[in-house]
Amino acid sequence: MKAYHSASKNIWTGRRSNDTLYLHEKVTCVNFEEMISAPFPEKTIALLGYACDEGVRRNQGRIGAASGPDAIRKALAKMPNHLNNETTLIDVGNITCRDGDMEASQKLLGEAVHQLLMKKGIPILLGGGHDIAYGHFQGIRNSLDPKEVIGILNFDAHFDLRDNENGNNSGTPFFQIAKETIANGQDFHYYCLGIRNDANDRKLFKTAKTFKANYLPNDFFDLQYWETIQVELIGFIEKVHHLYVTIDLDGFSSAYAPGVSAPSPLGFSPAVVLKCLEFIMASDKLIGIDLAEMNPVYDIDDQTAKLAASLAHYIMHRF
Numbered sequence: 001m002k003a004y005h006s007a008s009k010n011i012w013t014g015r016r017s018n019d020t021l022y023l024h025e026k027v028t029c030v031n032f033e034e035m036i037s038a039p040f041p042e043k044t045i046a047l048l049g050y051a052c053d054e055g056v057r058r059n060q061g062r063i064g065a066a067s068g069p070d071a072i073r074k075a076l077a078k079m080p081n082h083l084n085n086e087t088t089l090i091d092v093g094n095i096t097c098r099d100g101d102m103e104a105s106q107k108l109l110g111e112a113v114h115q116l117l118m119k120k121g122i123p124i125l126l127g128g129g130h131d132i133a134y135g136h137f138q139g140i141r142n143s144l145d146p147k148e149v150i151g152i153l154n155f156d157a158h159f160d161l162r163d164n165e166n167g168n169n170s171g172t173p174f175f176q177i178a179k180e181t182i183a184n185g186q187d188f189h190y191y192c193l194g195i196r197n198d199a200n201d202r203k204l205f206k207t208a209k210t211f212k213a214n215y216l217p218n219d220f221f222d223l224q225y226w227e228t229i230q231v232e233l234i235g236f237i238e239k240v241h242h243l244y245v246t247i248d249l250d251g252f253s254s255a256y257a258p259g260v261s262a263p264s265p266l267g268f269s270p271a272v273v274l275k276c277l278e279f280i281m282a283s284d285k286l287i288g289i290d291l292a293e294m295n296p297v298y299d300i301d302d303q304t305a306k307l308a309a310s311l312a313h314y315i316m317h318r319f
Contacts, residue, residue, distance in 0.1 A: 003098045003105055005051070006031045007091040011070055014078035023089065023313075024077035030090045036115055041088045045316050046121040047073070049094035050109055053261070054102040055131030055170035056293075059162075061261040068294030068308075069094050069126040071259075075302060075309035082317050089316070092116075095135075103168065106135035113139025113288065122319050124312055125290035129261070130160055132292050133173035133246050140244055140288050150287075151189040151240030152177070153233075153280065155273055156248035157199040157218065157264060159192055161207045170261070170293075178211045190214065191236045193229075193276065194221045194251045194268045221268050223275060233279055242287040243280060247273065247311060249293045249304060256307055259299025270307060274314060281318050289315055 007029035014024045027047075030038075035046075049069025057063050073091070083089060095112060097105045109125075113136055116123045125136055133154075140150060152174065154160070161178070162171040178188040191214040208215060216232060237243065250260035253267035280286055291308045299305055 003096045003108055004032055005094045005096055007093040011073045012077040012091070020081055022077070023079050023081045026081040026083060027089045027091050030092050032092050032112065035090070035092050040119045040121050043086055044088040044090060044121045045319065046116050046123050047089070047091045047126060048112055048116065048123055049126045050105070050128030050132040050135070051094040052097035052102060052105045052131070053129045054097045054100050054105070055129040055168065056261045058102070058167060058169035059171045061170065062295060062298060064295040064297030065127060065129050065261055065293055066097065067296050068128050071296040071299070071302070071305040072126045072291065072294055072308045072312065075305040076312055079309060079313050102131060106131060106138070109135030110138035110142065114142045117143040117287070123288050124315060125288070126308070126312070127290060127292040127294060129170040130246070130248050130292040131168065131170045131173055132290050133160070134168070134176050136246070136288060136290050137177050137244060140242070144242065146184070148241040149187070149189060149239070150242050150244055151236055152191070153236070153243060153245045154190065154192045154248065155194055155246070155276070156192055156251045157194055157196045157267055158248065159195065159200055159204045159208050159213070159215070161204055161211065161213065163207070175207065188212065189236070189240050191232070192216070194218045196264070196266060198266070199264065218266070218268055221272055223272050226275065229272070229276065230279060233276065237280070237283050237285060240285065243283065243285045244287060245277070245280060245289040247289070247291050249291060249308060252307065257304040259295050259297070259304030260293045261295050262293070263298070270311070273311070277314065278318070281315070
């Protein structure tokens, strides 16, 4: 398989218990080719990395997110394991980017997600630039009946609805998805939570309106407005069959997430995202989730890696 690196057990290190108390003792590293041919246990959580920041480079952002997946793994490895014995946790390695060919990486990512879903695995993707979203969505879309409606929930300061006239990048994935969804005669169901005026120009707000994209301004994306957020989520979730959730780490305040491509002190808090995830997962509609824009080059004391790992830890223990 091109542009693929097998999972490495060397990344999964931490305190030893000999009683599977920690995730590095629970995880099994699986080569992707082996994974395709072998059956999955009934409940399998699969970690898949998207080690690519070509889209960030094209979008004039700070590169370094290609190292994000392994940074998240290293933080996750040391965390406690509360998964039951019937749940299998596997790491299937990283999709990489060769010679700047981001589109090939996205295509490969989509194929990998499709394979995981066909085997009834629960994919948790680790990024990598937010162009991860296009490949991830394609994998989900190709795994479902065309009549089934996918809702996209994006926790982000940015719409990522930039037009792709001059090529695709980390700011275009939902524009690409919207155009293709509408071209296929389907409605575009997209809700972005945490949108900031200082992070999106007027054209992006106009594009969001054109595509009938829903969004919640960052001013109201706070636990003090939980009742309003809950009502918004209920209305969105009721309209779709499946939920694809993507969490852009640069949406968080840089107090929590300094290691991202586009940091800001004015972002949201982990508490409101965790509350939303609890509500989303209770719907039983979640089909895929990813964490994007982890950039260890600019991280401080591994804060962002630990935040991303804590989010992944929360998710895998509540599926």
